[in-house]
Amino acid sequence: MKKTLTIEALSFLVILFLASCNPKQQQSTVAGNNIDTLAFMQRGDSIATAMQEVLLQNVMQATKAGGPVYAVTFCNERAMPLTDSLSEKYNCRIQRISDKYRNPANKPNENDAAVLLKLSASNAAKPLFVSENGENIYYKPIKIAMAACLNCHGDEGKNIAPKTLEVIRQKYPNDLANGYKEGDFRGMWKITFREK
Numbered sequence: 001m002k003k004t005l006t007i008e009a010l011s012f013l014v015i016l017f018l019a020s021c022n023p024k025q026q027q028s029t030v031a032g033n034n035i036d037t038l039a040f041m042q043r044g045d046s047i048a049t050a051m052q053e054v055l056l057q058n059v060m061q062a063t064k065a066g067g068p069v070y071a072v073t074f075c076n077e078r079a080m081p082l083t084d085s086l087s088e089k090y091n092c093r094i095q096r097i098s099d100k101y102r103n104p105a106n107k108p109n110e111n112d113a114a115v116l117l118k119l120s121a122s123n124a125a126k127p128l129f130v131s132e133n134g135e136n137i138y139y140k141p142i143k144i145a146m147a148a149c150l151n152c153h154g155d156e157g158k159n160i161a162p163k164t165l166e167v168i169r170q171k172y173p174n175d176l177a178n179g180y181k182e183g184d185f186r187g188m189w190k191i192t193f194r195e196k
C-alpha cells in the first residue's frame, strides 16, 4: 500500500478485498494443526479496520469539538474503553502496541517486540498471523497515515502545539510517542482471538 493512501481509501480497499473473496472457497490450513489461517486473517483485518474507523472518527470529532487539547484528554479517557468495548463485541482482545508507546499499557511484551521489529523493517509490511502455544494472534502495521496524526505524534515545537504538548506531558509523563513523520511506522494492531 502506498503511504499516501487515506484511511478512507484504505478501508474501501479492504472492503473491496473482503467482498471479492468467498471465505468458504478459500479455506487454508496450517499443516498439522487445522487452523484456518485465512479466516483468522480476514476476521483480524475487518476488526482492525472497524476499530481504526471508530478511533479515527472519535478523535476527529473531539478535535472539531474542542481542538487538540480536548482531543488528547478525550483519547486519554476514551481510547481504552472504546477498544475494550469492540473487543467485547468481536469476542477477542484488541490492542494497539508500539515500541514508542504513549500509554504504558501499549508496551510490547517479548513476543510482540519480535513482531514489531519484523513489521517495522519493511514499509510494505503486511499483516501477520501467529498461532503459537494455543493462542491465535493477528498483527497489522499502523502507519502515520495522515498529517493530522502529527498534531499529537509529530515534532515538539513544530507539529505539536505548546498547549497540546503540555496536556500530553501531564497525562503521559513518560511519553515516547512523538517525533514521527507522515508515513512512518507507528506500531501495530494486535488481535488475540478467543476461539482456538
Ligand code: HEC
Pocket (backbone or CB within 6 Å): 056, 059, 063, 068, 071, 072, 073, 075, 076, 077, 079, 080, 096, 097, 098, 100, 101, 102, 103, 104, 106, 142, 143, 144, 145, 146, 148, 149, 150, 151, 152, 153, 177, 186, 187, 188
Ligand atoms: C488529539 C491527539 C491525537 C491525535 C490527532 C492522534 N493521536 Fe494517537 N494517541 C493519542 C493519545 C493521547 C494516545 C494514548 C491513548 C491512551 O491513553 O490509550 C494515543 C495513542 C496512539 C497509539 C497507541 C500506542 C501508544 O503510543 O500508546 C497509536 C498506535 C496511535 N496513537 C496512532 C495514531 C495515528 C496513526 C494517528 C493519526 C491517524 C493518531 N494516533 C492521531 C493522541 C492522538
